[in-house]
Amino acid sequence: MVLRYMIYDVFTDTRLAGNPLAVVFGADALSDETMQALAGEMNLSETVFIRTAQNPAHAARLRIFTPARELPFAGHPTVGAAIAISELNHADQHPDFDIVCVLEENVGPVRCAVKLSDTGASFAEFDLPRNPVRTDLNLDRQGLADALGVKLSDLGFENHVPAIWSAGVPFLMLPLHNLAAVEGVEFDVTLWEKAAPLVEGRLASAYVYCRGGVHHAAKFHARMFSPDMGIAEDPATGGAAAALAGAIHQFDALPDGLTPILIEQGVEMGRPSFIHLHIDVKDGAISKARIGGQAVKLASGELHL
Known part of the structure; x- marks a missing residue:
């Protein structure tokens, strides 16, 4: 099995700053054990696995793993995944293209707004799935x-x-x-x-x-x-x-x-x-x-x- 992955630096517009995130695409067939092992292999704060959404109206289903365990929700994987998915799916769109999507996480659906940019750093914002x-x-x-x-x-x-x-x-x-x-x-x-x-x-x-x-x-x-x-x-x-x-x-x-x-x-x-x-x-x-x-x-x- 060959899967595509990307590394994004999140909460920054500068490479080698911010929080690095591994984004793994096409992860539907991966077991929990394999995803956890891959997160340990990447050894970043989090690795996010992109899977097919259960609701066809949603952009994707996310599974988020730290090197030690799975999380029901996390901010930098949500921002990074929203941008990675949008950049991949809308590569031919005019720069400064705006997208609204929903990502399914274990905590529940998370609504995201993405602003693509041709400067190398896009922006994403999401509504908290739960109030604190x-x-x-x-x-x-x-x-x-x-x-x-x-x-x-x-x-x-x-x-x-x-x-x-x-x-x-x-x-x-x-x-x-x-x-x-x-x-x-x-x-x-x-x-x-x-x-x-x-x-x-x-x-x-x-x-x-x-x-x-x-x-x-x-x-x-x-x-x-x-x-x-x-x-x-x-x-x-x-x-x-x-x-x-x-x-x-x-x-x-x-x-x-x-x-x-x-x-x-x-x-x-x-x-x-x-x-x-x-x-x-x-x-x-x-x-x-x-x-x-x-x-x-x-x-x-x-x-x-």
């Missing part, structure tokens, strides 16, 4: 601070406190006092496994963030660590940014209307990424939210299985 919700668990704040290599007094800023949020995949949100504290994080897997809670039967992933950023337009600066997913550190985490929408709405008391937010991640890894988050609030609650970003193709090839 908070799970309240007792947290070992000192243990979490030790696992991050920061002082206990660095945990939290303004109204932001550590909390678990999920928009399909749960993350332990860890606000830190300032940019210097986030940049200075030295994640200790052993201490994290002792201090972090289990969420939905799995060790929580750490999403560390602060207000502001290195880029002048960034509203938040973030890092993500996930031993459970087999990810030492992630250059960009759209699923976590989706969950962060809940924390921002609650702790910042967002007013009704649209709030656009730019999140930077991957700076410490030398792979700067920029995630666009738009939160719509109506009657004091999140009515809808969207995640978007650019992606650029880096490589293509064949898999011989």
